[in-house]
Amino acid sequence: QVQLQESGPGLVKPSETLSLTCTVSGGSISNYFWDWVRQSPGKGLEWIGYFSPSGTTNYNPSLQSRVTISLDMSRNQFSLRLTSVTAADTALYFCARDYGGHAFDYWGQGILVTVSS
Amino acid sequence: QSVLTQPPSLSAAPGQKVTISCSGSTSNIGKNYVSWYQQLPGTAPKLLIYDNNRRPSGIPDRFSGSKSGTSATLGITGLQTGDEADYFCGTWDSRLSAVIFGGGTKLTVL
Numbered sequence: 001q002v003q004l005q006e007s008g009p010g011l012v013k014p015s016e017t018l019s020l021t022c023t024v025s026g027g028s029i030s031n032y033f034w035d036w037v038r039q040s041p042g043k044g045l046e047w048i049g050y051f052s053p054s055g056t057t058n059y060n061p062s063l064q065s066r067v068t069i070s071l072d073m074s075r076n077q078f079s080l081r082l083t084s085v086t087a088a089d090t091a092l093y094f095c096a097r098d099y100g101g102h103a104f105d106y107w108g109q110g111i112l113v114t115v116s117s
Numbered sequence: 118q119s120v121l122t123q124p125p126s127l128s129a130a131p132g133q134k135v136t137i138s139c140s141g142s143t144s145n146i147g148k149n150y151v152s153w154y155q156q157l158p159g160t161a162p163k164l165l166i167y168d169n170n171r172r173p174s175g176i177p178d179r180f181s182g183s184k185s186g187t188s189a190t191l192g193i194t195g196l197q198t199g200d201e202a203d204y205f206c207g208t209w210d211s212r213l214s215a216v217i218f219g220g221g222t223k224l225t226v227l
Contacts, residue, residue: 035216044119045154045162045205047216060215094161102209102216103152103167110161 002027004095004108012089012115018082022095022108029071033098034078036069038091039110046091050098051078085115120145121206121219128225129196137191137222139206145217149209151189153182156203156221165204166191193224201226 008020022034036048049059051071059067063082071078082089092112096104122140129135139151151169154162164173166182169189181192189206206219 044220045207045218047207047218050216058214061213099167101150101152101168103150103164103207104154104162105164105167105173107161107163 002097002106004097004106006093006095006108006111008111008113010112010114012085012113013117014086014115015084018080018085018089018113018115020080020093020095020111020113022078022080024076024078024097029073029076029078033100033102034069034071035096035098035104036080037094037096037104039094040088040091048080048082048093087115089113090115119220120210120213120217121208123204123206123219123222125220126223126225128227131196131198131226133196134192134194135196135224137193137204137206137224139189139191139219141187141189141208141217143187144212145187145208145210146184146189147187148211151182151184151206151208153180153189153191154205154207155200156205158202162205196226198226200224 003025005023012018033050035050051069066083068081092110094110095108097106153166156162165180169184170182179194203221205221210217
């Protein structure tokens with residue numbers, strides 16, 4: 001059974017960089033797209049971006065200038081970096097496996113990140 | 118405001134059938150597959166439907182999906198109190214080059 005687990009700081013100061021890691025267990029990280037999705041408190045889902053099996057990335061245009069998603073196959077992990085954060089970046093951040101058709105079949109439990117001084 | 122439009126809330130009685138609509142455009146639902154997710158309070162979303170109408174293993178056939186033109190529909194039959202949740206549709210938008218989601222529908226089973 002594939003399992004995903006997010007980790008990282010739950011509090012980030014404004015203007016600093018948010019860094020999260022997703023550890024994948026129960027299956028190989030190769031041959032799938034790996035995505036980050038976030039959900040602001042009480043709001044809907046917002047796609048952040050993906051890392052593809054070919055090593056390319058694709059990001060939400062609204063976040064593209066601030067986002068980097070990377071993958072470490074040796075550790076079965078992928079990561080999110082979001083720079084210059086503001087209070088608007090406060091959200092529950094999920095990592096998810098994208099089976100290839102932009103549908104997410106496995107999700108982490110989510111990690112709440114609050115941007116505050 | 119989401120690119121995909123869903124009714125904010127719906128309610129139905131146990132045992133009844135409900136349909137949740139998801140309206141988009143030619144750049145998203147009109148040319149790409151639609152997926153549906155169930156999010157119970159305090160949990161991560163769960164994939165219910167992918168590729169418009171396919172169910173992952175373990176999802177009961179009470180849940181069904183369909184697509185016509187630029188709209189998609191999630192159907193749930195034999196409603197149970199455990200179906201109370203938020204439901205989201207999602208798809209790829211070819212113009213935005215991004216995955217997009219509907220704003221979500223809060224389903225109440227009363």
